[in-house]
Amino acid sequence: MDKKQEPLASLRERLTRYMEERAMRKTPERYEILRAAGLANGIFTIDGLMKIMQEDGTFQVSRATVFNTMELFCDAGLIIKHPLATAAHYELRTDSAPKAYSICRQCNTITRVSTSTAKLALQNLHIRYFNIEDKLLYIHGLCRKCQAKNRQEARKKQNTIKQDNNRK
Amino acid sequence: MDKKQEPLASLRERLTRYMEERAMRKTPERYEILRAAGLANGIFTIDGLMKIMQEDGTFQVSRATVFNTMELFCDAGLIIKHPLATAAHYELRTDSAPKAYSICRQCNTITRVSTSTAKLALQNLHIRYFNIEDKLLYIHGLCRKCQAKNRQEARKKQNTIKQDNNRK
DNA sequence: GTCAGTGCAAACTTTTTGCAACTAC
DNA sequence: GTAGTTGCAAAAAGTTTGCACTGAC
Numbered sequence: 001m002d003k004k005q006e007p008l009a010s011l012r013e014r015l016t017r018y019m020e021e022r023a024m025r026k027t028p029e030r031y032e033i034l035r036a037a038g039l040a041n042g043i044f045t046i047d048g049l050m051k052i053m054q055e056d057g058t059f060q061v062s063r064a065t066v067f068n069t070m071e072l073f074c075d076a077g078l079i080i081k082h083p084l085a086t087a088a089h090y091e092l093r094t095d096s097a098p099k100a101y102s103i104c105r106q107c108n109t110i111t112r113v114s115t116s117t118a119k120l121a122l123q124n125l126h127i128r129y130f131n132i133e134d135k136l137l138y139i140h141g142l143c144r145k146c147q148a149k150n151r152q153e154a155r156k157k158q159n160t161i162k163q164d165n166n167r168k
Numbered sequence: 169m170d171k172k173q174e175p176l177a178s179l180r181e182r183l184t185r186y187m188e189e190r191a192m193r194k195t196p197e198r199y200e201i202l203r204a205a206g207l208a209n210g211i212f213t214i215d216g217l218m219k220i221m222q223e224d225g226t227f228q229v230s231r232a233t234v235f236n237t238m239e240l241f242c243d244a245g246l247i248i249k250h251p252l253a254t255a256a257h258y259e260l261r262t263d264s265a266p267k268a269y270s271i272c273r274q275c276n277t278i279t280r281v282s283t284s285t286a287k288l289a290l291q292n293l294h295i296r297y298f299n300i301e302d303k304l305l306y307i308h309g310l311c312r313k314c315q316a317k318n319r320q321e322a323r324k325k326q327n328t329i330k331q332d333n334n335r336k
Numbered sequence: 337g338t339c340a341g342t343g344c345a346a347a348c349t350t351t352t353t354g355c356a357a358c359t360a361c
Numbered sequence: 362g363t364a365g366t367t368g369c370a371a372a373a374a375g376t377t378t379g380c381a382c383t384g385a386c
Contacts, residue, residue, distance in 0.1 A: 025340055025385050046375085062343045067376060074273070085251040085351095087375065102298050105242070113295055121289025122305070127281055129312035130270050137290070138304045144297035193360055193365055214350085230368045235351060253376095255350065 007094040008038040011078050018076040032059045033069045037079065043091045043110055046070070080134060082110060098122035098135035104143035106150075113139070175262040176206040179246050186244040200227045201237045205247065211259045211278055214238070248302060250278060266290035266303035272311035274318075281307065 015034060019026050036053045037044065044052075046066055053061060061069075070090060073079040082089040082101070086108050100115040115137070122135050142150070183202060187194050204221045205212065212220075214234055221229060229237075238258060241247040250257040250269070254276050268283040283305070290303050310318070 023340095023386095027341065027385070029342070064344075064377075065342055068341085081253070083251055083253040085249070085256070088253070102295055105301065115293060118289055118293050121286055125283060125286050125307075127270055127307060129315075130307070131310040131315055132307055133273065133310070134308040136306045136308065138306065139293075139295060139298070139300055140302040140304065142299040142301070147297075147299055191361095191365090195360070195366065197367070232352080232369075233367055236366085 007092065008035070011038075011092060011094070015073070015076060015078055018078075024072075028059070029061050029065055030069055030072070033061060033066060034073070034078070037073075037090070037092055040091075043082070043089050043112065045087050045089055047087070049090075077133065080136070082136075084108060084110060093134070096134060098137065100137040100139060102139045102141070102143065104146055105140055106142060106146040109143055111143075175260065176203070179206075179260060179262070183241070183244060183246055186246075192240075196227070197229050197233055198237055198240070201229060201234060202241070202246070205241075205258070205260055208259075211250070211257050211280065213255050213257055215255070217258075245301065248304070250304075252276060252278060261302075264302060266305065268305040268307060270307045270309070270311065272314055273308055274310060274314040277311055279311075 012031065012034060015030065016026060018024075019030075032053070033049070036049055036056065039052050039056065040049060046063065049066060050063060053059060070079065070081070070088075073090075074081050078093055079090050080093045080099070082091070084103070089110055091112075098119050100113045100118060102111045102113050103109070118137060122137070125135065126132065180199065180202060183198065184194060186192075187198075200221070201217070204217055204224065207220050207224065208217060214231065217234060218231060221227060238247065238249070238256075241258075242249050246261055247258050248261045248267070250259070252271070257278055259280075266287050268281045268286060270279050270281050271277070286305060290305070293303065294300065
């Protein structure tokens, strides 16, 4: 069995249990969307998920249903929602361990980063009267690509100024 | 001098420097919006900021300009943007120390929390090739109020079921 | 058979953009 | 005077909602 499918199977069970407890209908759409989220393999957007389902092909679900279902999955604790400036990003939530992400303020790319050091510190962090479900650390800044891009543009600009000076 | 005004004065200077370096216009609107952000005293939204400026009265700025200016302030590193599910929240950025927030998944309230323990662990956290500007820890879960509210509703529901059973 | 859930389109909210008018330089 | 900014309104993008239809129970 594909190793990646294991957490997905667990999530599927949790979804079933969640819906049964609340007497909700176990529609094929809901399971299909969860499956597609598994195929996404990491962080994804609604658009991305729609594309995956279209390419995968076997099943068509409307955009509105995907939105509604994502909210259900969030409430059920099956996915994590990252409400970024551009569009909400999601990812499967296989455990409740603290997670860290880098977000580039220029290209808005979000990337999961592994920070075992920070994780340990955050693990036993509590807040009085607040029932913690998730700890998400967002590290904002400039990614490698954008740093390089900016350096190059600064160089170009510098050259233009030099040319201007030579012309005088 | 009002103690609270000190960081604001520093931010004003940084704004001036930022704009001068880029030959941007030091318009009264920009300084006025920064002042209003100081009056907000914590985390605020665009709507909240507009209201503050209306009540404060001396100056009127259009919504679009506030949005544009907030982006400028972000780029200048004067404010932190929290792109939440409901609407973006902002706050003045007086230093680059790691910050933590609790966000209730039910009422969407965001609150700054002091976590000296986590701060220390996050302080010396680095990512290869990534130029870190801010570290924001979001702690998702249920706030005290919503927990109480949910408990109360569960109790009410339980009573209804009991009544149903008695009727039979 | 019933009603929760879906699909579609339309509404809604937040944010961005185009353009004329303005004003800081 | 000129070009960067503002204000307004209109557009865009993302998300939510209303309603008729469908299918899970």
